Amino acid sequence: MVHIPAKQQVRWRPRVRRRPRFRWQPRHKIASAGKPEELEQNITCMDASFYKAAAEGKIEVFNNYQEPDLASHKTPNHDNVLHVNLATHELAAWFSNGILSSTRSLPKLYFFIFLFLWFFIIKKKSEKRSNLIGQILNKCPSLLLQTNAKGQTPLHVAAMNGHSAIVKLLIKSCAKARDGDLEMLEMGQVNAVREMLRITDQESNTALHLAVKYGDVEMVKELLEHEDPDFQYSANNNQETPLYLAAKRGDTGMLSILLEISNSTGHGGPHSRTALHAAAMAGDIAEATTIILKKNRNLIKKRDEDGHTPLHYAAHLGCISVVEELLKTDVSAAYIGDRKLGMTPLLMAARQGYLGTVRKILFYCPDCCDKVDKRGLSLLHYLAFRDSPHFLFIPGGTKPEYGSLRNLRNLEGDIGFTPDKVSDFIRHEQPFTADLREKPIEDMLKAIAREKVAEFPVLPFHLRTVSAESLEKSRDTNLVVAALIATVAFAAGITVPGGFKGEKGLEEGTPILIHEIAFKAFVVTNALAFIFSICALAIHFGVNDLLLSRIPFWITDITLYQTRSASNLLSRAITVTVIAFSTGSYVVLKPSHGLAIASCFICPAVYFCYYIEVFIAWVKMDL
Template identity: 70%
Template sequence: MEPSINIMLISSCEPQEPEENITHMDAWLYKAAAEGNIEVFNNNQGLPLESLKTPNHDNVLHLNLATQENAVSLFNRFLLKFMFFPVQYEICSPSLPNLITRLRGEKRSDFIEQILTKCPSLLLQTNAKGQTPLHVAARYGHSAIVKLLIKSCAKPRDGDLEKLGKDQVNAVREMLRIRDQESNTALHEAARCGNVEVVKALLEFEDPDFPYSANEKQETPLYIAARRGSGRLLSLLFDKFKSTPHGGSYGRTALHAAAMAGDAEAVKVILKKKGNLTKERDEDGHTPLHYAAHLGLRISVVEELLKWDVSAAYIGDKKRGMTPLLMATRQEALPLH
């Protein structure tokens, strides 16, 4: 019996709910999708790509993008063939890892593009976690794929993304703002991954006035970038948006997160834009300086915070009224004077 195919027509870039009537992937199709083997799909034209899913409702794109082939393993297996030829080994070994990574990236892009040509509706399908392929591409730092997915959604004339009409831009923005079951957008995932090129691609067509609010963990993209201690990501977000929600879990701010990460550059970037956060206290009454003093990761973080607002050293927490100065002394972590 032929598997049933549930045809969906896309009128705009809105998320497609996981299919109730799905065709589960056989092992050979799962392997082909994970490896990006387009020949298997070219040789089997009758495959119901639209309804073809894993038990987690991942479609072919989700599966391919989530597969992380170990580049080091590939590199080592490749070098084994050269080890008995010392001259060739010395010449090839320094550059092969980058070559393998680049070739795999090109193969993945070609696979994704051909699959989308066969079945465009896969672009906006969500899996059991409510994630689109763009979520997955952003999470794993596939910058070239993120750009490809955006281009596929925009459908630019002559392939020129610089000449998009209003409807095309709005379609892209709808896709960018799709939230999964934990209220993460692709930008939340990109901030968590820390890939600057992915974040740049996601911000290119976004509205500077659009507020990216917190996910279910109460984390905004700015907070997540701060927790990574990434000054570059923070600068990108501040430069793009007119208003940047900075909240995080447990009442913490992005400045708390940067202080906890021990990154002085990230702290400096936040202070230049939101210097009033030095005295903001979390649910326990701790300021960013409390965390910097308690963790004792880097004295440069403490210095940056004190340089901006020395009075923060004398703010007590809720439980014991302990100040950052006293906390540092008791922890014997940093010499505060």
């Protein structure tokens, strides 16, 4: 046996498995789709006091900071100090820029308003911000071209928030112009400025895109003055050029500046549309259309991917002045049909029920009414769909100036009905023949109601859903109410509040309260209630029935007319009856001040309760 010295003897100890030491590492999050989601690294944040000072423009906070510190302070969106300050939108600046944009077409008024706003609003509000931006850029010029998470420079943010004076300051800082002189720049300085102006954000917007989008005319002018007139501005991710954005706004001042200063402004837009399409879609602003046509007359017949010309959009939206301006330029655009249905601008205007636009198109090109769409529907069909029988479509004949429409009266189209029969179906619940009860017309109306021109839908059709039986019930109810109001008004007129004078003499039988103002108001309102109710009764009894009893297919129209007219008269009769009761109660209860005052609240209380009930019913219907 080998002897082991005591020092060398090792006592047995149980082995304990120690947990290995791991260095903490960020774990990947598992997305809902099962793929690991990368954990965001280098999250930045800005000190609260620093952020508030930047937003509020407190320059004294930044006096102790130098370039490295100013450049390192960023928000999670990677906004630097300039981004934060310029993102604070001034209401005064926005208001003044809006006024200047809307009055630019009136030079004298524009000049006066500009001077007033400059001295009292713009100059005062922008000086403090300009001082802050200028001092920060002197300490840290690198902030000028820094971009945030959206790819926006401080110039983008200034353009978005209407800071015209700051835009000029940023351009000066970029050019490093001495004494603020931007007219005597060297070529290197000019190239530096243009490079900054052409920086695009993640949506491919330059500062000019944003200035046009937010409607700042002065800023657009400032940006274009330092750009190459022959530079072609590209479209953003929405395929919108600066000119297209200005036309989309219908801003005539903006359009004038863009077309005057820039020689190569792109007219293109999304879906193969042009700036003239956008101007036609902006509303009834003929001046915007005129400005674009003076620059490029050929745009009038340009078609988008759906085959729509600017005249199609103007006719669909009912912009009469724009339609007239386009037709004055080239009437041949009125004969172009779209790709899907072959609809001309005339048919689109009739489909919407814009009779004034239809008149205008027929005035410049009356023979375009001969064209029908791919469904075989003519101008008369669409007018009949809109229940416009008194315009062009007259039973038994047409106006002489629209003689070419006679050929369209026998066209049936895909629905298999002539315009006369369609009109009868729309106007009357009980038409001539049984075949009109079939569904082709209703199906066609539903299909037309689902159609759109770009993002603008077709106006809904108002079809009659009231049956003759329900109209008769409403008529009977109106008769009862009218008779009741007439009876009460007659009785109140004979037995007036306060009674009559019984003394013999000239004033015998006259009302005692005849000189009271409230009594006079009672007499007038009570008389009106009696007149309205009697008129409602007269409408129901024999006036129109006697005249039109031999025209059976107008019976529903007569009943509907009677019911609506009587309902309108009865609503007025009820109103003046409540007023008559209130004034009558007041004149009788006048000696008691409390009761007299309470009687004054009768009329407001009635209508308050009525509107409360209407509101509750509306809420229940919504739920």
